[in-house]
Amino acid sequence: MSEEQRKVDQAGVDELYAEAEHWHVNTGGETIHAKRVPGKWRNLKWLGNAVWLIFFLGPYLRWGGRQAVLFDIPERQFHIFGLTVLPQDFWMLSLILLFFALLLAVSTALVGRVWCGFFCFQTVWTDIYTWIEDKLEGNPQQRRKLEKAPLDGRKLRIKLTKHALWLIIAVLTGISFAAWFTDAFVLWGQIATLQASTVVWVVIAMFTAGTYLLAGFMREQACFWLCPYARIQGVMVDKATALPTYDYRRGEPRGRVKKGESETNRTTGDCIDCNQCVAVCPTGVDIRQGQQEGCITCALCLDACDTVMDKLGRDRGLIRYMSLEELEGKQPVPLWKRGRVWVYTGIMSIALAGVAYGISTISSLELKVLHERQPLFVLQSDGSVQNKYTLKILNKTNFDMEVAISAEGLEGMVLVGAEKPVTAHSSNVTATTVFLRVPREELESDSQPVVFHIRNLKNEQFGAERESVFVGPRH
């Protein structure tokens, strides 16, 4: 082996060591104690967190004598303010899901994991839990010290208070979740008197345990190892996606500030290697190594770095929202020139239009007609052919309706069994059996279309129709 080759090998090994340093992945062996630094992005995160107040307070809104938003599973009715959706209208749900799936995709394509960083229940609840921890146990240094300290009265008091508060939030989370599916005020009454159903107790217990464990202990590990969205984000991000990015052109070579060194003749970049960006990171990554799987783009490192830059009198934005293209010195592509934006927006518009169409045409009365198959038709004594139909009248309103049934389509057709109006019960399907009779000589083929109509006798605006077939002997 020549001397020269030896040198090359050494360089390769050094490279591997350097890379290994970057491969540090927090596998939960350590608890991350992130520092909390105030700033613009911190305030935005609070705003994002505040969206979840809807989850806690929403069930107590009332609308027309009942809970404004109530997903009543036993009754199979879904009330959203004035709108009542029955399982029959659930095709709209798929469009809503499509819309939100693409909203996730388009927001990720434009500004990265904005859901993870600002809105996701996992990061929001973790943020609240660590905020409580920060208030009770102090800053990260004090917390680490307390961790190592022997168990004494003070430590016990602090820890018990913390876990009690965590559990209260966890229980409230469970109860709030249950409150969307049953009347919230009744639910509290049942809980207070210990008369809630098993399902309610199980739901609350599961949510309490889940919240307590996930936000209290799993924390960023849930994003690392549990969450599928965190894994698929890679395909949604492209070079034009604006992400919290360390401007290495400005920052490198990083170096500590030397006493007495003037700003004008320093040899280092803007980064002073103070590690504040790492200290505030809730998932424990170093943003200066570039975009990585642990980063949930919460932008808290932006606040930390800006604070430091302010202290030094250097320009803010050493870490800032920036795309890979910008980092490489290219002009960012305007939104309207990006194919993804157009495709995503197109599909989202279609989904929204479908939902809008669904809601505007949602009918209060629906008719289904089931043609009897055994037998398909019956010859009557007067020589006519009789078909039997089961009409299923769905009344989505909250009042009973007197409904008249009629049918048309064939010459000489007689409707039997619908002489009296049928009472269509509210929020229910009412089934009724009717017969159609047609003289045999009027039949032109063995299967001809007929149309059934129903209309409310008191209010003509409620009505529905449905096509079916009239079957006769083979021609």
Added chain:
Amino acid sequence: MTDKVFPGESNTGHVWDDNLRELTNDPPRWWTIAFWASVIWWIVYGIIYPTWPVSLEGANKGLLGWTQIQEYQQGVAEIQAVRAEFEDQIKAKSAKEILADPGLTDYTVASAKVLFGDNCAACHAAGGAGNPGFPVLADDNWIYGGSIETIQQSITLGRQGVMTSHGKILSGQEIDALANLAVNLSQGKSDPEGMTLFTQKGCIACHGPEGKGMQVLGSANLTDSIWRFMPGGFESAKYTITHGVNDGTDPQTREAQMPSFKDRLDEAAIKKLAVYVYQLGGGQ
């Protein structure tokens, strides 16, 4: 020997392919916990559930005294408790009263569907569609009457069709003329000559002066479009006139028998079936 090769490592001493060896490490803690938990589970299960074969008769009874048949019976009792509300009403009410109550009728029809499949559909086909030789129940033609009471009576006591075999009583010409009459009547055409023969030969005794049949006797209405014996038409009518129905003297006679269900089904089940059959074609 292996200790020399792999110092400080506790292994079983077996080494394959230079370095592949079996270590004597303890199994993981979680595995040990799960193992002993399973053992405890197995013992507890063996005590509270029937498990150990103690004699040729079977296993021990277990502390809980649990048996499969008990669990099954509990399940049956549960469903019967749900049905009891309706079943009690069906027992207490007449078939006509059941029909007057739409909710009870719905329950009756739903539960009678199974009874009909088990007891009736073999001849009358699913939905009462009928089979050759067995009447359609879904139409408006009722040989013995279509009121709910007569339907219930037909199921309870059964029915026996009767028509004399006329092959030896009438001439071939006369039979042809009468068969023609049956075709004409079913199509609403008048046939005075045939009617004269019909009256002379005594057909009116059972089928009535106008050939409309008598439900008390179960004689067919000849003036409607429905044929009791399929496929209907001249040949069918001729065969029926020649050989009769249930006439023991003629081996080729047509059969028309409805068995009595009095001893096979209880009164409530027959009531249910009557309601079911009644609503098939709309009833009378």
